[in-house]
Amino acid sequence: xxxxxxxxxxxxxxxxxxxxxxxxxxxxxxxxxxxxxxxxxxxxxxxxxxxxxxxxxxxxxxxxxxxxxxxxxxxxxxxxxxxxxxxxxxxxxxxxxxxxxxxxxxxxxxxxxxxxxxxxxxxxxxxxxxxxxxxxxxxxxxxxxxxxxxxxxxxxxxxxxxxxxxxxxxxxxxxxxxxxxxxxxxxxxxxxxxxxxxxxxxxxxxxxxxxxxxxxxxxxxxxxxxxxxxxxxxxxxxxxxxxxxxxxxxxxxxxxxxxxxxxxxxxxxxxx
Amino acid sequence: xxxxxxxxxxxxxxxxxxxxxxxxxxxxxxxxxxxxxxxxxxxxxxxxxxxxxxxxxxxxxxxxxxxxxxxxxxxxxxxxxxxxxxxxxxxxxxxxxxxxxxxxxxxxxxxxxxxxxxxxxxxxxxxxxxxxxxxxxxxxxxxxxxxxxxxxxxxxxxxxxxxxxxxxxxxxxxxxxxxxxxxxxxxxxxxxxxxxxxxxxxxxxxxxxxxxxxxxxxxxxxxxxxxxxxxxxxxxxxxxxxxxxxxxxxxxxxxxxxxxxxxxxxxxxxxxxxxxxxxxxxxxxxxxxxxxxxxxxxxxxxxxxxxxxxxxxxxxxxxxxxxxxxxxxxxxxxxxxxxxxxxxxxxxxxxxxxxxxxxxxxxxxxxxxxxxxxxxxxxxxxxxxxx
Ligand SMILES: Cc1cc2nc3c(=O)[nH]c(=O)nc-3n(C[C@H](O)[C@H](O)[C@@H](O)COP(=O)(O)OP(=O)(O)OC[C@H]3O[C@@H](n4cnc5c(N)ncnc54)[C@H](O)[C@@H]3O)c2cc1C
Ligand SMILES: Cc1cc2nc3c(=O)[nH]c(=O)nc-3n(C[C@H](O)[C@H](O)[C@H](O)COP(=O)(O)OP(=O)(O)OC[C@H]3O[C@@H](n4cnc5c(N)ncnc54)[C@H](O)[C@@H]3O)c2cc1C
Numbered sequence: 001x002x003x004x005x006x007x008x009x010x011x012x013x014x015x016x017x018x019x020x021x022x023x024x025x026x027x028x029x030x031x032x033x034x035x036x037x038x039x040x041x042x043x044x045x046x047x048x049x050x051x052x053x054x055x056x057x058x059x060x061x062x063x064x065x066x067x068x069x070x071x072x073x074x075x076x077x078x079x080x081x082x083x084x085x086x087x088x089x090x091x092x093x094x095x096x097x098x099x100x101x102x103x104x105x106x107x108x109x110x111x112x113x114x115x116x117x118x119x120x121x122x123x124x125x126x127x128x129x130x131x132x133x134x135x136x137x138x139x140x141x142x143x144x145x146x147x148x149x150x151x152x153x154x155x156x157x158x159x160x161x162x163x164x165x166x167x168x169x170x171x172x173x174x175x176x177x178x179x180x181x182x183x184x185x186x187x188x189x190x191x192x193x194x195x196x197x198x199x200x201x202x203x204x205x206x207x208x209x210x211x212x213x214x215x216x217x218x219x220x221x222x223x224x225x226x227x228x229x230x231x232x233x234x235x236x237x238x239x240x241x242x243x244x245x246x247x248x249x250x251x252x253x254x255x256x257x258x259x260x261x262x263x264x265x266x267x268x269x270x271x272x
Numbered sequence: 273x274x275x276x277x278x279x280x281x282x283x284x285x286x287x288x289x290x291x292x293x294x295x296x297x298x299x300x301x302x303x304x305x306x307x308x309x310x311x312x313x314x315x316x317x318x319x320x321x322x323x324x325x326x327x328x329x330x331x332x333x334x335x336x337x338x339x340x341x342x343x344x345x346x347x348x349x350x351x352x353x354x355x356x357x358x359x360x361x362x363x364x365x366x367x368x369x370x371x372x373x374x375x376x377x378x379x380x381x382x383x384x385x386x387x388x389x390x391x392x393x394x395x396x397x398x399x400x401x402x403x404x405x406x407x408x409x410x411x412x413x414x415x416x417x418x419x420x421x422x423x424x425x426x427x428x429x430x431x432x433x434x435x436x437x438x439x440x441x442x443x444x445x446x447x448x449x450x451x452x453x454x455x456x457x458x459x460x461x462x463x464x465x466x467x468x469x470x471x472x473x474x475x476x477x478x479x480x481x482x483x484x485x486x487x488x489x490x491x492x493x494x495x496x497x498x499x500x501x502x503x504x505x506x507x508x509x510x511x512x513x514x515x516x517x518x519x520x521x522x523x524x525x526x527x528x529x530x531x532x533x534x535x536x537x538x539x540x541x542x543x544x545x546x547x548x549x550x551x552x553x554x555x556x557x558x559x560x561x562x563x564x565x566x567x568x569x570x571x572x573x574x575x576x577x578x579x580x581x582x583x584x585x586x587x588x589x590x591x592x593x594x595x596x597x598x599x600x601x602x603x604x605x606x607x608x609x610x611x612x613x614x615x616x617x618x619x620x621x622x623x624x625x626x627x628x629x630x631x632x633x634x635x636x637x638x639x640x641x642x643x644x645x646x647x648x649x650x651x652x653x654x655x656x657x658x659x
Binding site: 087198199200201202203205206209 | 280281284285288291292317320321322323326330335336337341
């Protein structure tokens with residue numbers, strides 16, 4: 001039963017485990033994937049969790065039977081992203097984990113996520129962050145909507161769900177603000193312009209352990225390994241090189257003609 | 273072998289508070305320190321995180337954690353801002369804890385949910401102009417009149433007693449005297465709950481302190497303050513014993529805060545020593561500096577072990593008075609010593625108020641004094657040794 005017909009609101013929130021931006025990032029291994037040894041829940045996904053929690057809290061929260069399911073796809077330690085979501089208040093977790101998924105690009109990632117979402121079934125809203133803080137393509141939510149055949153409200157903030165089951169959000173650009181609407185179910189990606197995500201409290205931290213998390217492998221999803229991972233990816237990283245260290249810039253000392261020198265410098269670089 | 277690795281829940285709490293301290297507290301610390309302003313916006317976010325309810329049961333609005341959880345949070349806050357940390361420490365361990373430990377059901381129901389939520393603060397008024405280390409010198413009196421306590425006296429240096437959200441101060445007062453066998457007079461000291469709105473209660477002008485500038489500290493005047501007889505906290509005449517046990521616990525909390533301060537000095541010094549250069553190299557390459565910082569790290573580590581040890585005894589229900597006194601003393605001295613060394617590492621910048629290490633330098637002194645001076649801790653340790 002969906003929320004529009006009076007059932008509980010079922011929200012799915014996508015959370016990605018990413019390298020901590022505090023540390024230097026580097027690429028490792030034959031497929032040039034990012035070294036993930038110091039990883040955390042993508043900070044932008046915390047906004048998605050906050051939005052998800054607010055959607056259910058506006059209707060009485062988990063106590064009233066509404067749910068927020070946190071879903072991640074990633075290696076074993078990516079379970080930490082689900083755990084953080086559960087500590088913040090998500091009601092249950094799903095971890096799609098299979099060695100064959102390693103090296104997935106956006107298309108393969110969205111395929112695995114869409115298959116998992118269909119497998120679990122029954123969600124009213126699928127919420128994602130505006131971009132992961134590592135891959136940063138922002139394309140996964142759009143691909144997911146396409147694969148699920150659902151409307152997409154991307155780069156939204158200030159979500160509101162009416163009693164009629166219509167979800168409204170706002171998309172801000174530098175000069176305009178657009179109001180977006182969709183009937184549920186829908187896929188939404190939220191920006192960092194909404195309310196600051198909450199910090200988990202100790203009750204949440206202790207309670208997270210008691211919440212249910214299921215781990216799904218490709219075989220559970222009926223997914224063929226050839227369609228995901230490096231094998232199933234549409235794009236391939238052929239080579240990667242560390243950026244050369246920055247060289248010293250040009251210093252212009254003002255001896256009365258710094259303005260002219262500056263313009264000459266920019267013109268020389270074809271920047272004017 | 274003892275296991276000193278933190279269990280997951282504790283580690284996650286510590287990491288969460290660390291993140292909060294770095295992203296929410298640190299950016300406004302220098303401003304509140306300079307302006308001597310109470311960080312209401314920070315305190316309200318700490319309240320939302322449930323920090324004020326950490327060691328209290330859920331049925332009273334708490335988080336269902338324990339005293340060690342509180343200590344871990346204090347360490348992380350003390351690392352970046354001692355004023356914010358002491359606001360939490362005093363609010364929980366001096367303000368709300370006496371009610372949790374000694375209150376009647378009615379008192380708990382009235383006060384704990386409000387205090388555990390962090391929406392209101394309570395202070396604890398023990399120290400007086402002429403009674404500090406020697407609390408037996410208490411001169412404030414409370415006499416029973418027509419079913420009410422009438423309280424008169426003065427309190428000194430009371431934390432959290434005059435903020436906009438302070439709702440209660442628990443005061444110690446002499447409620448009677450008796451004669452000892454040798455003819456000397458024995459004071460009967462009790463604790464009384466005084467809501468701050470009560471007529472005759474005044475939080476006087478805040479002090480101009482050396483440090484802890486963003487923490488709220490006032491002298492209190494109580495003139496014929498009249499509260500119901502039911503506001504007696506704990507058994508009449510047990511006030512002295514009760515606050516001594518509250519102070520024992522509080523020392524673990526202060527030790528944790530001080531450990532954070534000591535660690536904060538290390539972290540800042542390491543960063544600076546890698547960045548600042550003199551005579552053609554980073555100052556961290558001079559052994560005089562690296563050894564200084566290594567010694568600071570050893571002090572912070574020792575302080576942490578001392579408070580973990582005291583807390584584990586306390587949580588196991590074993591006597592912990594001496595361990596708490598040791599932890600309080602060792603950690604307080606570690607903070608002060610590390611602050612002195614850290615400001616040395618920073619050179620002239622260490623003498624500029626806006627730097628975190630100089631704030632620790634001003635803030636750490638009180639850690640050797642508040643909630644029992646170093647001399648008082650030594651008295652307790654020596655007494656345990658039979659001296
Ligand atoms: C060097 C290098 C180059 C790459 N080049 C390409 C390339 O050219 N093309 C390409 O398609 N990929 C490429 N990738 C892989 C890509 O960066 C991602 O890892 C991809 O799998 C997911 O896209 P994203 O992280 O950009 O997600 P985004 O679309 O930025 O993420 C948006 C939101 O989707 C959700 N989400 C995304 N991933 C997950 C997940 N695993 N689990 C749960 N939720 C998730 C989150 O809510 C997230 O906030 C490259 C990777 C490397 C290391
Ligand atoms: C910022 C701040 C916040 C505070 N918050 C509170 C609060 O919330 N509630 C509260 O009740 N109090 C509070 N206090 C008071 C604090 O606990 C006392 O200042 C402290 O206990 C010392 O008491 P005193 O100042 O009277 O010093 P004294 O007791 O007069 O001590 C002076 C010196 O004599 C030494 N001394 C005393 N007796 C002995 C002895 N027997 N042997 C050896 N040496 C001795 C002491 O160690 C000290 O060095 C606060 C103080 C400050 C500065």
